[in-house]
Amino acid sequence: MSTDTQFDPWEVFIQSKSGLPYIHAGRIHASDIKMAMQNARDTYTRRSEGTSIWVVPSKYINASNPDDNDMLFDPSNDKIYRHPTFYVMPEGAKNI
Amino acid sequence: MHNEHSETHFQSRIDNGEHIEAKDYMPENYRKHLIRQISQHAHSEVIGMQPEGNWITRAPSLRSKQILLAKIQDEGGHGLYLYSAAETLGVSRAELIKNLQSGKAKYSSIFNYPALNWADIGAIGWLVDGAAIVNQVSLQRTSYGPYSRAMVRICKEESFHQRQGYEIMAKMMKGTKEQQAMAQDAMNRWWWPALMMFGPHDTDSPHSSDAVKWKIKRETNDELRQKFIDKTIPQAELIGLKVPDENIKLNEKTGHYTISEINWDEFYRVIAGHGPCNKQRLDHHIKYHEEGAWVREAAEAHKHKHLEKELLTI
Numbered sequence: 001m002s003t004d005t006q007f008d009p010w011e012v013f014i015q016s017k018s019g020l021p022y023i024h025a026g027r028i029h030a031s032d033i034k035m036a037m038q039n040a041r042d043t044y045t046r047r048s049e050g051t052s053i054w055v056v057p058s059k060y061i062n063a064s065n066p067d068d069n070d071m072l073f074d075p076s077n078d079k080i081y082r083h084p085t086f087y088v089m090p091e092g093a094k095n096i
Numbered sequence: 097m098h099n100e101h102s103e104t105h106f107q108s109r110i111d112n113g114e115h116i117e118a119k120d121y122m123p124e125n126y127r128k129h130l131i132r133q134i135s136q137h138a139h140s141e142v143i144g145m146q147p148e149g150n151w152i153t154r155a156p157s158l159r160s161k162q163i164l165l166a167k168i169q170d171e172g173g174h175g176l177y178l179y180s181a182a183e184t185l186g187v188s189r190a191e192l193i194k195n196l197q198s199g200k201a202k203y204s205s206i207f208n209y210p211a212l213n214w215a216d217i218g219a220i221g222w223l224v225d226g227a228a229i230v231n232q233v234s235l236q237r238t239s240y241g242p243y244s245r246a247m248v249r250i251c252k253e254e255s256f257h258q259r260q261g262y263e264i265m266a267k268m269m270k271g272t273k274e275q276q277a278m279a280q281d282a283m284n285r286w287w288w289p290a291l292m293m294f295g296p297h298d299t300d301s302p303h304s305s306d307a308v309k310w311k312i313k314r315e316t317n318d319e320l321r322q323k324f325i326d327k328t329i330p331q332a333e334l335i336g337l338k339v340p341d342e343n344i345k346l347n348e349k350t351g352h353y354t355i356s357e358i359n360w361d362e363f364y365r366v367i368a369g370h371g372p373c374n375k376q377r378l379d380h381h382i383k384y385h386e387e388g389a390w391v392r393e394a395a396e397a398h399k400h401k402h403l404e405k406e407l408l409t410i
Contacts, residue, residue: 005392006189009180026246027180029189031395032402043173047253066120067100 007031009058012040014050022054030055110311115241118184126310130240131185132201133312138178139196139203143377145171147211148220156214163260164217170253177246184242197382205363206289208371215268215275215282221261223283223290223328229254230324231294239311262331269335276336283332284340291355292363294321300360325353 007029013022025044030036036055045053064072080086089096099105101121109116116122145168152168155161179189195201206224211217232254236247268279295317298304307313315323332339343356365371 004190004389005396006193007392007395009183009189026177026249027183028176031392031399035395043176046169046173063119066117 010036010055011058011061012044013054014044015052016050018051027058110239115244116239117241125306127185129307129310129312130243131182131187134178134182134243135192135195136202138175138182138192139201140207141171141175141178143203143207143381146377146380147207148217150211151214151217167221167257167260170257174250177249181242181246193385197378197385199369199378202367204293205366205371206293207377208366208374209285209289210373213278213282215278216286218261218264218268218279219282219286221257222265223286224293225254225257225261226328227290227293227324229258230320234315234320237314265337266335269337280337283337287340288359291321291325291358294324296360322352325355326351329353
């Protein structure tokens, strides 16, 4: 048999209703954009799960390194002025 | 500071109920166990299309034909969700398929039994999908994120499969004597293999303890099997089917049914490749994989042609 291919992987994002965010649904394999779109449709939206699809070649997804989590997602508890409760409002102030 | 790349830290994350994601540290055996289990699960979905596909052209009505087509398309989709989940662990689709075709990777031995007549399609949907659902509902809470998400998606789709099977059986049990006999015969042939789908007893299950410790499996083989037995026996009785086991007894205290001992010799014989259809299932997969190679080659050639055009217009 000649060289086999399973095509490049693509990540699929589905918007379930207009106005809502696109959510990662999973992955498909395809040789080009057209096939990627068709496969994403057939694989992830057989039961009206979506109104719109994004497909992105998996090689273009860059994920953060879990080892960097402490640095990247530091809760910044020392910066309490980022929260509205930090501020002192004059007595009787309304709608603020 | 804790060491994030230690097994102790990993186990404490698991014990805290955290999910593990693709780039997180995981012990090599956790990764290996998952690749084996998820790919086996994916292969089962794909090979499982064969016994049913055999009946598409012979479905007794347009309604049942449409339903069967939709069900088999779902199984193919489930295989794809699971292959994708396995790929996040660093194994390629080509490798997974190669391992299936060489026999290195297994699939559920239930699919090595033939679907002899239309009643078998009922029994497969009701019993085989029914057993699969019990397992898959439990796996929605598995510790590996991509596997868990695939399971949630699959469970949403799977319940129609079991209901269509039970509907076929119920209809046949309301039919002629011959139809009732066909349904009972299918029940007799599929009951025991369906119970074997949950795997060996916990005491004889080689991979069970690590899988439970790592929360890959949330319930043991025997616990899941018991759930299936307790659900299914009343469903059989409701439509007048007899469970092919003289020793079935409901334990009033526990609410659980007890059954005869399972014929494990048969289970191991089928796993070892000596079931009625092992060779046929793999041969079929390899044949269509090879016959489809030119389509994949053509699609790749098409892609390269268009890539070259794009480069020329820049």
